[in-house]
Amino acid sequence: MKRSLRVGYLALIYLFLYIPIGTLIVYSFNNAVFSMLWHGFTLNWYRVVLQDGSLWIAVWHSFYLAIAATASALFIGTLAAISLYRYRFRGKNLLQGLLFIIIITPDIVLGIALLILFSLSGLSLGFWSLYIAHVTFCIPFVVVIVYSRAKSIDPNIFAAASDLGASELKIFWDIIVPILLPALISGALLCFALSFDDIVISFFVSGPGFEILPIKIFGLARLGVNVELNALCSLLFALTLVLVCLSQWVTRRKTI
Amino acid sequence: MKHKFQYFSVGLITAWLCLFGLLSFLVMLTISFLQHDLDRIAVWHFTLQNYIDLFDPIFFKIFLKSFYIAFLVTAGCLLLGYPFAYIVSRLPEKVQNLALLLLLLPFWTSSVVRTYAMMSLLKTKGLLNAALLSMGLIHEPLQILFTNTAVSIGLIYNLLPFMILPIYVNLERFDVSLIEAAKDLGAKYTTIFRKVIIPLSMPGILGGCTLVFLPAMTLFFISDLLGGAKALLLGNLIEDQFLMANNWPRGAATSVLLTVLMAIGLLLYWSKTNKRVDYEAVT
Amino acid sequence: MKKWVYIAFSLLCTLARANDNVVNVYAWSQEVSPKVVRQFQKDTGIRVNFSTFDSNEVLYAKMKASRQTQYDVVEPSSYYIMRMARENMIEKLDLGKLSNYKNLNPAFTHPDYDPTGEYSIPWVLGLAGIVVNRKYYPNDNLEKWTDLWSPKYRNSLLLLDDPREVFNVGLLTLGYSPNDNNVQHLKKAYENLVALLPNVRLYNSSSVPSLLIDEDVTIGMGWNADAYKAHLQNPNIEFIYPKDKFVIWVDCFVVPKNAPHRENAYKFLNYVLQAKIAALQVKETFYPTANLAAIDYLPPEIANSKIIFPSVEQLKQGYFQTDLNDDALESISRYWQLLKLQ
Numbered sequence: 001m002k003r004s005l006r007v008g009y010l011a012l013i014y015l016f017l018y019i020p021i022g023t024l025i026v027y028s029f030n031n032a033v034f035s036m037l038w039h040g041f042t043l044n045w046y047r048v049v050l051q052d053g054s055l056w057i058a059v060w061h062s063f064y065l066a067i068a069a070t071a072s073a074l075f076i077g078t079l080a081a082i083s084l085y086r087y088r089f090r091g092k093n094l095l096q097g098l099l100f101i102i103i104i105t106p107d108i109v110l111g112i113a114l115l116i117l118f119s120l121s122g123l124s125l126g127f128w129s130l131y132i133a134h135v136t137f138c139i140p141f142v143v144v145i146v147y148s149r150a151k152s153i154d155p156n157i158f159a160a161a162s163d164l165g166a167s168e169l170k171i172f173w174d175i176i177v178p179i180l181l182p183a184l185i186s187g188a189l190l191c192f193a194l195s196f197d198d199i200v201i202s203f204f205v206s207g208p209g210f211e212i213l214p215i216k217i218f219g220l221a222r223l224g225v226n227v228e229l230n231a232l233c234s235l236l237f238a239l240t241l242v243l244v245c246l247s248q249w250v251t252r253r254k255t256i
Numbered sequence: 257m258k259h260k261f262q263y264f265s266v267g268l269i270t271a272w273l274c275l276f277g278l279l280s281f282l283v284m285l286t287i288s289f290l291q292h293d294l295d296r297i298a299v300w301h302f303t304l305q306n307y308i309d310l311f312d313p314i315f316f317k318i319f320l321k322s323f324y325i326a327f328l329v330t331a332g333c334l335l336l337g338y339p340f341a342y343i344v345s346r347l348p349e350k351v352q353n354l355a356l357l358l359l360l361l362p363f364w365t366s367s368v369v370r371t372y373a374m375m376s377l378l379k380t381k382g383l384l385n386a387a388l389l390s391m392g393l394i395h396e397p398l399q400i401l402f403t404n405t406a407v408s409i410g411l412i413y414n415l416l417p418f419m420i421l422p423i424y425v426n427l428e429r430f431d432v433s434l435i436e437a438a439k440d441l442g443a444k445y446t447t448i449f450r451k452v453i454i455p456l457s458m459p460g461i462l463g464g465c466t467l468v469f470l471p472a473m474t475l476f477f478i479s480d481l482l483g484g485a486k487a488l489l490l491g492n493l494i495e496d497q498f499l500m501a502n503n504w505p506r507g508a509a510t511s512v513l514l515t516v517l518m519a520i521g522l523l524l525y526w527s528k529t530n531k532r533v534d535y536e537a538v539t
Numbered sequence: 540m541k542k543w544v545y546i547a548f549s550l551l552c553t554l555a556r557a558n559d560n561v562v563n564v565y566a567w568s569q570e571v572s573p574k575v576v577r578q579f580q581k582d583t584g585i586r587v588n589f590s591t592f593d594s595n596e597v598l599y600a601k602m603k604a605s606r607q608t609q610y611d612v613v614e615p616s617s618y619y620i621m622r623m624a625r626e627n628m629i630e631k632l633d634l635g636k637l638s639n640y641k642n643l644n645p646a647f648t649h650p651d652y653d654p655t656g657e658y659s660i661p662w663v664l665g666l667a668g669i670v671v672n673r674k675y676y677p678n679d680n681l682e683k684w685t686d687l688w689s690p691k692y693r694n695s696l697l698l699l700d701d702p703r704e705v706f707n708v709g710l711l712t713l714g715y716s717p718n719d720n721n722v723q724h725l726k727k728a729y730e731n732l733v734a735l736l737p738n739v740r741l742y743n744s745s746s747v748p749s750l751l752i753d754e755d756v757t758i759g760m761g762w763n764a765d766a767y768k769a770h771l772q773n774p775n776i777e778f779i780y781p782k783d784k785f786v787i788w789v790d791c792f793v794v795p796k797n798a799p800h801r802e803n804a805y806k807f808l809n810y811v812l813q814a815k816i817a818a819l820q821v822k823e824t825f826y827p828t829a830n831l832a833a834i835d836y837l838p839p840e841i842a843n844s845k846i847i848f849p850s851v852e853q854l855k856q857g858y859f860q861t862d863l864n865d866d867a868l869e870s871i872s873r874y875w876q877l878l879k880l881q
Contacts, residue, residue: 006343010355013340016413017362023383024365024373034748034768036376054573054589076272079265087262091270097519098277103466104518105281106474106494109511112504113280115604125609136276139269141418141467148422148463152429168261183425186356190421193363204601207609208563208588217366219568219591222745226372233365240364244357292865296626297603314876321880372746380755401755402741484741485700488879499596500702501872502865 021237028230036226045231055216055232062213065127066195069134073191074184076135077142082176084143085150086158099140110137111204118205125207133205134195141194142187149183150176288508297504306509315493315510319517322490325479326472329411330419333468334461336412337419341460342453344420345427352428359417367414371481374413378406378482402484410478418467426460427453470518490514561586562803566614567790568593570663571811572823579810585803595619602628608795611804614662617652617789618703621862624658629793631657636805639812642832647789651718651859659791660808661829663820665762666787666849666857667704669779670697670747670769672757683783684712687758692738697750697759700742702875703860705732707786708760717786717858720867729874736881751776764825767846778846780853787857789829821847 031042049055080099084092102110114136118129153176161171177184199214206212220229288306290298344355362370377383378401385397400406430453438448454461474491490510497507564571568591576587592598595616602608602623615623623629634640634657647661669681680686687696687708698705707717709728719725740756747761751769761769766778792811794804810816817828818836827847834842841847849857863871 006346009339010343013336013416014358017359017416020370020373020377020413021362021365023377024369027373027376032752033772035752035772036372036379036749037381037753052573076269080269080273083262083265083269087266089262089266094278095270095273098273098281100466100519100522101281101515102273102277104470104515105284106491106511106514108491108495108498109284109508110280112498112600112604113283114276115601116283117276117279119605119607125605132276136272139272144463144467145422145425148459149425149429151459152426172261179429182352182356182428185353186421186425189356189360190363190417193360193417196364197367199368203592203597204604206590208565208590209561211588211590214366214368216568216591218368219593221368221372222568222593226369226746226749229366229369230373233369237361237365240361244361248354314873314880317880318876375746379753381753480700481743481745485743486739486741486879488876492879493876496872496876499594499600500875501869502596502599503869503872 024230025234025237027227028234030227030230033227045227046235048228049231049235054211055213058211058213058216059236061127061210062196065130065134065212066192068131069138069195070188070191072131072135073138073142074188077139077187078146078180078184080139081143081146081150082172085147085153086155099143102137103140103144107137107198107200108204111201114201115204125205126210129205129207130202130210130212133201134198137198137201138191138194141190145187145190146180146183149180153179284508285512287504288512290505292503292505297502303505306505307513309506310509310513318488318490318493319514321487322473325407325411325487325489326469328408329415329472330465330469332408332412333416333419334465337416337464338423338461341420341424342427345424345430356421356424359420363414363417368477370414371410371478374406374410375401375481378409401482402486404483404487407479407483407487410482411472411475414475414478415468415472418471419464422463422467423457423460426457426463430456466522473514560584560803561588562612562800562807563588563590563610564612564614564807565590565592565598565610566612566792567591569824570614570790570820570826572820574823575811575816575820578816578819579807583806583810585806587807599623602795607797609799610795611798611800612792612807613795614790614792616860617650617787617791618860618862620659620791620793621652623793624653625862627796629658629795630798630801632660632794632808633805637809637812639809639814642812642814642817642830644829644831646854647829650789652789652861653791659789659793660812661789661791662811662817663824663826664787664789664829665764665826666780666785667699667707667760667762668766668781668785670751670759670761670766671777671779672751672754672773672775673777674775675754675757681758681779682781684708684781685783687738687760688712688735690738692758694738694740695756695758696735696738696740697747697756697761698739698742699744699747699760699762701744702871704744704760704786705742705878706871706874707860708732709735711781711784711786714783718861718863720864722866722870725867725870725874729877732874732878733881736878742879748772763827763846763849767825767844770846780849780856782856784856784858786860787854788860 027036028045029041029043030039031044032039080095084096114133118125123129157175158171161175197214199218202212203215206215217229287298289302289304291301291303291305293299344352347355380397380399380401388394389397434452435448438452473489476489476491476495479487479489494507494510497503497510562585564587566589571589576589579585580587598613598615599619599622620629643661648656653659669684669687671679671681706725706728709732710717710719710724713727713731715724715728743750747765748768750756751761752773763778766776769776770778792808794801798804812830814830814832815836817830817833821828821833821837821841825841825847
């Protein structure tokens, strides 16, 4: 394939992905309450959003919930993928089946089932119930991504390493993790997106005093308060963009 | 030492998945065999009625329609996503991470808000039509919103990364020397692609298809917003049974049936493709 | 990193527990204005944990799935109050403790869904009628739901994406009560709606104002508050109270059984029953209120709006929405699926 063709194709897909984002940023400056057509420029919605304290509490809750859920799901999911790939053990098929069931189960069914479980065990609804639920629905996505990477590892590497006296933990850290790194990064990015955006499951397992962003957004959107949400999402998008640039800058400096 | 690590990892995942995956599935499985009751959701009385009720032409139609849409969306994602993943996997390593980040950044904003943005884009008087009209490409505004086209665009948009990521992580590991070797042996690029690259990236393709196909059947708010809620997907059906009709046993039964059907389908598919891949590897 | 996160949220957890003077309110999003919450906190010193839901059905499912509720005040709609009262999920209120109860419009204190008025405090209400953009249909005679069946509206109607609302129309146009449990009548209503299908362009209930303002859809059914919002920005939009009757929903505050902070729940209820507070709510969201005294605190353009407040004559044409029995709900849900599969 020619280089220009490749770059062109990537650009097209990115365009497809970023057009709606661009639209919502443009409309966050729209001087209209309900209409989704252009009615003139205003910064009013940013003022409204910045003054809404409860919205930012929800953002903060969602943020650390997503971080905690991503870290745990990544950890458990990676161990699961590696175990499924490397070891033979009883119940392996059961585990694979369970991962599959979690992906296929509609959100509402998983949400209600988890709520019944939490309620039976007496766990009060709040951060922990949300955390458990988010980790649970993120794990299968990590496993699928990490596993499709692990499949390409030559199993002889492990034999060679342990012949040379490497402990299992050392094999994990020094061989497996570096090979899996792209999969781990992809998995983490995806988990964060999933957790930060989940509505239905979170709805059932959330409790008073721990409101998270997606539920709030869904409620507001249902009632047509979109301009304000556009402003909020634009701000969050800008924030992530800044973070990404910072991290790029830091890693680049490190490598130099 | 090997045992300690193995026991730890296997133990941890087994514990987590059994506690929260298996138990919640068992809760639903149990409910699906109970009798529906108005005041208490379900009463302790074993019945198969919930499953018998599912042998109904309506449900059959809804299943078919959902399969059809999920199939279209999966095919669309694969066609768009595979070349993307392939190109990204051939980029220099540092650029790759950036490319991935850029791919997922849009998905860190709320999917609901993005879907509304898409609505305003596709409206009769929306940006897309305005742009096309001003460029003189069309003379009448296109009626895209509230059609199946809008639903497909919305679903493909939201599920594309789930296809790209597994394929990418698989291709990234791909040994370039294999292609070189094939080239040296005089193979054409298309042949290399068909005989070498595709079969070797099969785990990634399968992973991607699983992550796209299954959610595509139950993700209903996109079809509700962009399609004018005129289609009924499995997600709607199960939600209706749980919420609208308050019939949890029936909803649970539908969900269990969906799981079983998909499991059978995937098992058949996997056993078939695995054989074929092995066969090609031998020849 | 993980350790840091852990410290952060354990700190937050303890902070949340330290102040036990709270009330946990669970309401429709947008139906309790943040201003109301802020003023309540300032005036009483009670902290409000405010969470939102977006449909009665999910609220009910959530309450059913948990053994012990953590909420003190919830806000279901009329027909779900009846069900929750029957299933012993909510408490009988001691109305004597609510000194501001007298502010309510007597028309709403003994409704069909709560005949003794002991379970619920009406808060906001609304009703679905015909909405039309007069720029496109300047002279059409639109008085009744049945007018929507006219073949000239082919592929142009907006229907609410809500099975009960759509079946209300199907039943009313046949002269049946919208609270009819008779499965035969529901079947006829379904057949009646099938005849309407060629006219239906889309179902939506979450973005009606924007669809109307931007003229993506120019005729159909909609809630009066949404029609008012649309009318403000696009004066061509008109709301019609159908002559063949309509259905009123009322979203009310109730106290769940075993609410953890019952005293504070009463304080909250009595607070929002104040005329000023109810008026503040109307000004923010344009939903009609059952608080009669609040009308005095409203600006004239809202208080006199025929879209928001129906006349006494018109109000007599309205039914309160009540709960249906299982068979009826089951057939509505089935017919709804059939409608969407056509």
